[in-house]
Amino acid sequence: MDNSRKMNMTYQAQQRIEHLLTPDQAAALLQYVEIRILDGGCNHTHRYTQAWLDENIDFMKHEEVLCELENMGGYCDCEVVKNCFEDYNL
Numbered sequence: 001m002d003n004s005r006k007m008n009m010t011y012q013a014q015q016r017i018e019h020l021l022t023p024d025q026a027a028a029l030l031q032y033v034e035i036r037i038l039d040g041g042c043n044h045t046h047r048y049t050q051a052w053l054d055e056n057i058d059f060m061k062h063e064e065v066l067c068e069l070e071n072m073g074g075y076c077d078c079e080v081v082k083n084c085f086e087d088y089n090l
């Protein structure tokens with residue numbers, strides 16, 4: 001691999017701060033979960049997050065999305081609402 005190609009790939013890697021959810025999807029998810037927590041509370045699982053994923057996201061991606069949320073500190077529904085909006089730039 002020549003040098004210019006290597007530099008180009010490094011550049012692309014740095015540019016790819018990419019989330020699995022689009023900003024629109026992330027906003028919809030957080031809104032959905034927040035409303036349901038107000039009603040039903042958080043039981044320290046991703047039950048509402050999971051319910052939203054079931055309706056909106058391809059089943060194959062659920063695990064990756066949950067993993068991404070946990071990396072942002074969203075280990076349960078209330079933490080998803082509290083901790084993830086900044087990372088998604090909402």
Ligand SMILES: [Zn+2]
Pocket residue numbers: 042043044045076077078079
């Ligand atoms: Zn919680």
